[in-house]
Each structure stands twice: as C-alpha cells, then as structure tokens.
Amino acid sequence: MDTTTDRSTTGRIRITATAEGQERVLTEHALAFLLQLHDRFEPTRQHLLQVRRQRRAAFADGADPGFRDETRRIREDASWRVAPPAPGLEDRRVEITGPIERKMTINALNSGAKVWLADCEDASSPLWRNVIASQVNLQDAIRERIAFTSQEGKEYRVTAEETPTIVVRPRGWHLDEHRILVDGVPMSGALVDFGLHLFHNADELVARGRGPYFYLPKLESHEEARLWNEVFVVAQRLLVLPQGTIRATVLIETITAAFEMEEILWELRDHAAGLNAGRWDYLFSIIKAFRLRGPAFVLPDRRSITMTQPFMRAYTEQLVRACHRRGAHAIGGMAAFVPNAKDREATERALAAVAADKAREAGDGFDGSWVAHPGLVETCREAFTAVLGDAPHQLARTRDDVPVDGAALIDLSTAEGSITEAGLRSNVEIGIRYCEAWLRGHGAVAIHSLMEDAATAEISRSQVWQWIANESETEDGRTITRERCEALVAALEHELERHEGDRFDEAIALFRETALEEAYPAFLTLAGTERYLGEGTRRPSTGSIPVQPAPEGSAPEAGERGFEDEALEAA
Template sequence: MHDRIRITATAQGQDRVLTEHALEFLLQLHDAFECTRQQLLQERRTRRAAFADGDSPRFLASTARIRDDASWRVAPPAPGLEDRRVEITGPIERKMTINALNSGAKVWLADCEDASSPLWRNVIASQVNLQDAIRGQIEFTSPAGKEYRVTATHTPTIVVRPRGWHLDEHRILVDGTPMSGSLVDFGLHVFHNAEELISRGTGPYFYLPKIENHREARLWNEVFVMAQQLLVLPQGTIRATVLIETITAAFEMEEILFELREHSAGLNAGRWDYLFSIIKAFRLRGEAFVLPDRSQLTMTAPFMRAYTEQLVRACHRRGAHAIGGMAAFVPSASDPEATERALAAVASDKSREAGDGFDGSWVAHPGLVSTCREAFDAVLGERPNQLDRSREDVPVDGAALIDLSTTRGEITDAGLRSNIEIGIRYLEAWLRGHGAVAIHSLMEDAATAEISRSQVWQWIYAESTTEDGRTITRARCEDIVEELARSVECPEGNRFREAIALFREIALEETYPAFLTLAGTERYLAEGVERTSTGSIAVQSAPSAPNAQPHASDEEREAA
C-alpha cells in the first residue's frame, strides 16, 4: 500500500478493487488534477454568489468562435454506441445489474451517482459487480432463494456514471486529503475493465454528471488523455456523454462538445437535475421564478422545450448523439389501470423526443423498455440514429432558456405535502444505502429529491401561497413533517429520525446547502458515522423561529 494513501473503511471485496496498482493509478490522477478540481469548485461558488446578487447565465463572448465555426465535429460513434434508442439506468446493485443486462435496452447506465447511496459498501460493491458483469460472471441469489442470471443473448453496452466533481471520497485519503469521488469511480473502472471491454468489442464509456461549464469538461478530457497514456490505450478509446443538467451548461453545450471532441459520445437532457439547477440558481428571485408543483413540470413547458430542442440542435450540428430524459414511472401489477395510463404518458413523451430528433432516451425500469423502443422504432426504423437530421430550424435563444413566466400550473397543498414526504422517504432510504427508490409508482433518486426539497425552500423564501390561499411558511411545513412522523411505520433498521433532521437542514433552515448529497454525506455517511438507527421517530423542531425566512448561503455572499 502506498504510504501516502490511507483507507479509513472496510467492505467486502475491497482487496479485489483497491489493489496496490489500482491505488497507484488513482494517486497519479489525484496528483495531476486535484488542484484544478478545487479551482473549478471555487469558481462554482463564485458563480452561485453572482446569481444570488442578480446575475444570469448567458452565452459566452469568449467562446463565440467555437459556436460560429461550423466545420468541427466530434468523433464518430464508438463501437457499441451507434444505436442508443433505449437506455436503462440504475444503481450497480447485483440484482439490478442482472435485470438491466436482461432488459433488452441498447445501453445500461451503471450509476455510481444519483441512483446510488455512497455508503462505502456500495462504492466497493459497484466496482465488484461491474467487473463480474463485464466478464459474464455475475449471478445473484436472493435471501428468499430466488436465483438471478444473465440470460439475454445480446446485453446492453455498459456506460458508467461516476460521481460529480463536487463529491469527495472521504474514505480514501491522500496526505490526509480526500480523493475526488469522480476520479475514484472513473479510475477504478477504467483501470480494472478497459482492456476487458475492448476485447469484447466495446470500450470504457462514461456519463459525466453535474458539469457546469466547458472548463469542467476540459478537465475530464485531460483526465481521459492521461488515463489512456498510463494504461497504454489509444487516444479516443474512452468516450463520454455529458449530462446537460445545469442551467449554466445549457449555455455552453457546443463548447462542452468541443472540449471532449475525440472523446465525446454526445449530450443527454438530464431533465430532473436541470429543473433542480434552475430552482437553485434563481431561488432568490421572487415569484417570477417560482415554479408550480413538481408533478406539473412537464417537458412541454416552454423553457424545457427550448432546452431540449437546443440540445438536439447543438448535438446534430456537431455529429453527436442527443439522448432524451428519464421516464421514472414504475409499472405496478396491482394497479393495471394506473399502469396503462402511465405507459400511455411515457409513450407520448418518448414519441415527442423521437420526433424532436433525439437519438434515444432513458427509462428507469425494465417494464418501460419496450414502450420506449417502440416510440423510437416508429421514427428511426432500421437506422441506428438520426444524426443526419439537422435542427437548424431551432433558434439559439438564451432568453427562452430562463423565461419561466409562461410556465402554467399552481402550487397545491397536495404538492407541498408530496415534496416533503418524498424528500424524507427518499433520504431515509438513501441513508440506509438505497439510491433509487420507488415511491408512489415513481422511481425517485437524488435528483428528484433535490427538486422536492428545493421547491419547499424556495416556496418558504418567496412566501408563496397554495391554491387555497394559505402562505407557505416554515411552521406550516413543520406541521406536515410532524404529521408524517406520526403516521409513518418504523420498521427495525429505519433511519427516519436522521432523515427528518437532514430534511430540516436542507429544506427548512435559513441556509440553503448546494447539494443534499454533500450535506448528507458529511453529516451521516462519513468515516465512523455509517450506522443504523432503530426505534420511533422523535420529532423536535429546529431552534430557529417558526417563520424564519431562508437566505442565501454564506458562500454565495462571500467574495471569491
């Protein structure tokens, strides 16, 4: 073991993953890129402070030459990524890995990020399961004795989503400093599996989350170049699809493609995190930027249409895939009528995406694969994609991306209660190690929980009213929290007590944390803090005044 590295936790399979050579590889990446990562994170804080003071994102004058130059293109699709009409997403749990490989999707997004709780055992198990899945060695037997095996003749191309740049891996310390969670997830996968993937006809492919600008994409490109040099892989072997899920990235889509060109596999419309980003960026702007109930925020809202259509235009202009957003519905055999209605809505959503020019789209459940595939089959036919379909008819319109004034809908008491319930229930499952959770027939992950808690925070700050004329205050939200606490069942091993405390911190307190995953990891999942609580829920209001109004965080007010 390298004397500069200290591992502060243990988990089954760790020796297989954290080998001496793998750790040396991670250390080389850390030494080369940690300083730049920290600089970029400081720039994020500066940008958030500017938004808090009234600034707005815009197209960059400094990169106009990139947007204006019509000659450049990204690399052609890599092996296994030519046809992406259906992509299934999910955590890299052993059973869910097998289900994804058997799903019939073209691509499996193996998720180390929003659909995965970063417990140490999950970080290690994800890498173990990836190794086994890639080598055709993965099996699973449930506690009830049910056996799961890969039976599909053709399995999806595997694309791994590492954690975002903002997340540390605090259980791997270098000279006492945590490694980047991004580099740990990326580095372990590419180190252990790149050659095996290439030998099987694909390659090491990634989805890059939470990118805020082209300089963050440039850092990833530099990581790819160095990793390929260290592992003696041809440049361009690694490919990455960037999730456009922040409002600032939406203004730099072509620049992001440019930075990654030989490593680019396209862009994805990360709809849920994108909504979260908009709420976060403009949460201090008052009623003009307050959105209605989460359930009413569909992709037909004008600002969301502008975002998705401009994404397709940017991608196809540069020869890159445009991948649509998540269908989060979970089919239920116990409610066939509701399932039928939901499948019809999914079919309509996917048909709209295919008609708009997207080359594929996401689903969260195997039961949605055929619905998505049929929608894209109807448009694509035998073609693998529609890269040849230009969307030059779409205007490049920055104002449309941030014009929320035409969004229709209302804030309801039911919507407020739903946000609070989903936020707390998701956090409770997340603290127990589950990053993707079915709640009321929808697959919730960190992104959807971020929307829920951020809307509650913004509605309190803006003194918004529900459809019945009542103002949303902290006291009103506390009453709903207490009602939920009294009604929820508390099975052994629950973490509702901590989930409620965490929800108060991220949704009801004056200071707004940038990410629930940051707050939750630092408070509950750090070294020595991973634990299980039992017993009833103790509801105790936080000490601040019942109607205290939130404000911008300290980091948003300080000068860079």
C-alpha cells in the same frame, strides 16, 4: 474495530473503511493509478469548485447566465465535429438506468435495452459497501460471471443473448471520497469511480468489442469538461490505451451548461459520445440558481412541470440542435414510472403517458432516451423505432429550424400550473422518504409508483425552501411558511411505518437542514454525506450486498497490467 489501513507503497494513502470485495478493487497498482490522477488534477478540481461558488453567488445577486463571448468562435465555426460513434454506441434508442447492485445489474443486462447506465451517482447511495460492490459487480458483469441468489433462494443470471453496452456514471466533481485520503485529503469521488472502472476493465471491454464509456454528471461549464478531457488523455497514456478509446456522454443538467453545450462538445470532441437531457437535475439547477430572485422565478408543483413547458422545450430542442450540428448523439430524459401489476388501470395510463413522452422526443430529433424500469424498455423502443426504423440514429437531422435563444431558457414566466397543498405535502414526503432510504444505502427508491433518486429529492427539498423564502402561496391563498412546513413534517412523522434499523429520525433532521433552515446547502447529498454518512463505519451494515469471488482460472486482474509511465510504476 479500527478500520484504518495503509494500502499505499508510498505511505500517502489511508483507507478508513472496509467492505467485502475490497481486496479485489483497491489493489496496489489501482491505488497507484488513482494517486497519479489525484496529484495531477485535484488542484484544478478545487479551483473549478470555487468558480462554481462564485457564479452561484452572482446569480443570487441578479446576474443571468448567458452565452459567453470568449467562446463565440467555437459556436460560430460550423466545420468541426466530434469523433464518430464508438463500438456499441451507434444505436442508443433505449437506455436503462440504475444502481450497480448485483440483482439490478442482472436485470439491466437482461432488459433488452441498447445501453445500461451503470450509476455510481444519483441512483446510488455512497455508503462504502456500495462503492466497492459497484466496482466488483462491474468487473463480474463485464467478464460474464455475474450471478445472484436472494435470501429466499431465487437465482438471478444473465440470460439475454445480446446485453446492453455499459456506460458508467461516476460521481460529480463536487463529491469527495472521504474513505480514501491522500496526505489526509479526500480523493475526488469522480476520479475514484472513473479510475477504478477504467483501470480494472478497459482492456477487457476493448477485447470484447466495446470500450470504457462514461456519463459525466453535474457539469457547470466547458472548463469542467476540459478537466475531464485532460483526465482522459492522461489516463489513456498511463494505461497504454489509444487516445479516443474512452468516450463520454455529458448530462446537460445545469442551467449554465445549457448555455455551453457546443463548447462542452468541443472540449471533449475526441472523446465525446453525445449529450443527455437530464431533466430532473436541470430543474433542480434552475431552482437553485434563481431561488432568491423573486416570484417570477418560482415554479409550480413538480408534477406539473412537464417537458412541454416552453422553457423545457427550449432546453431540449436546443440540445438536439447542438448535438446533431456536431455529429453527437442526443439522448432524451428519464421515464421514471414504475409499473404496478396490482393496479392495471393506473399502469396503462402511465404507460400511455410514457409512450407520448418518448414519441415527442423521437419526433424532436433525439436518438434515444432513458427509462428507469425494465417494464418501460419496450414502450421506449417502439416510440423510437416508429421514427428511426432500421436506422441507428437521426444525426443527419440537424434541427436548423431551432433558434439559439438564451432568453427562452430562463423565461420561467411561461410555466403553467400552480402550487398546491398536495404538491407541498408530496415534496415533504418524498424528501424525507428518499433521505431515509438513501441513508440506509438505497439510491433509487420507488415512492408512489415513481422511481425517485437524488435528483428528484433535490427538487422536492429545493422547492420547499424556495417557496418559504419567497412567501409563495398555495392555490387556496395560504402562505407557505416554515411553521406550516414543520407541521407537515410532524404530521408525516406520526404516519411513517417505522421498522427496526430505520433512519427516519436522521432523515427528518437532514430534510429540515436542507429544506427548512435559512441557509441553503448546495447539494442534499453533500450535506447528507458530511453529516450523516461519515466514513461509512459508524453504523453496522444491514443486509450487505453479496459479493462472489472471481472463479479460479479467470482472467488476470488489471493490477498485473503494465504501465507506460515509469513514475506511476514506481509509485
């Protein structure tokens, strides 16, 4: 079936896939809005992506990241602050994350968390049906009309009296949306996710006492934050929204961003809501940046790299200092454990570890933290309430005792732990199992009682690549070679539980390409999208996400709103 359609009145936009609910999302006015964003900001995005590649090459040649001299005045000026907390973002002591699947959306809204991070990025596979369903589900959740009935007949509805504030995480700057082409060029996935949510939901959110709020992933510099701020300013003008209506929390999940935290807040200051310690992507970024720098930059097993490691402590404490010095919230990292009712003893041990981790964050000055499962909400809340009490945050605790120490951020020699056979096997298994689920459309996957997403899969495959490249040894003295890892892949291949419609063959090929080949792809998800997902139309949908039409008599769609910019209306 030919799924190519021309949906733009200008004839410039081609949409090359179809999904249920698409007509509600890709309205003529919504596409015109996206076209405006694309035309204004795509050249800058491409330039910044080239800067990323140049910086990455410099690190491989021996350069170290550091604080930038040209922005010293921003760091040394103690007078400036970001905007005060926006409605619904004053108290963020527990935030739950997850993909915007219909059932999981309802579970998140019923979880009791203060904030729900509605994730279009690392917890979501970018199949076209997911891209569209995420926008449909956001529309319905915000308008309190979301419901879901499973194949077994179980009904899911929002029953909580108070639901979390919704904060949407769009895709990163590096990802294209290749199902929406402008003059044959893919749109930015980030602008598609951001633009569709803002266009359809901003007015409704404001009317309900909240606002369009975002988490910004994978930023590598304050220039990339500046681009987002320029997008916000233009988008608010086009949609006749007061400047500052949009608020954004930035994930500090790259080693370069760790050296530019205050500059990032400065660039976004009228729209800034805080910074988050994106611990898993941060580890991935460190491995990626220093993968060719020799044994001194090789890290031990992933599970031994806890937040108490000195270089991770330096990262989190300097993040709290930067945030509170500027009046911004500091949000802690992910608790990825998935409670298992069948193993009560293991669950109790894991909950105790989560409680200790959250107590450490609260004690360090964080204002809230993340969990990946509703069963962890209460544990996180208790840890932060023990420190915060009835106060919504601890912004007044500026952590002036924390030194601004760039050397501590990249001193990996202090990392404790070793590389084990079990750790190597785990990386291979997690990488392959996650890739298989991701290719079938699942971005958050429970593997051995841990919620794995794209960030943890990136760590797994990157560690394998780095260990091979540096001829690292496991603690038993055996060198990690490509042949040894291929043998582990072959052994796992025989142990996998195959089922109809699985994509293990492609997942193994993707893992080999990104972990075992000499060339190192910058992103697993980028390689996977380009080679295996294509336009999202090559394989039939298996178990498509149910989408319920808007009820009759509901509020008019955002496509009927007016525009300030006459050129946009004409488009």
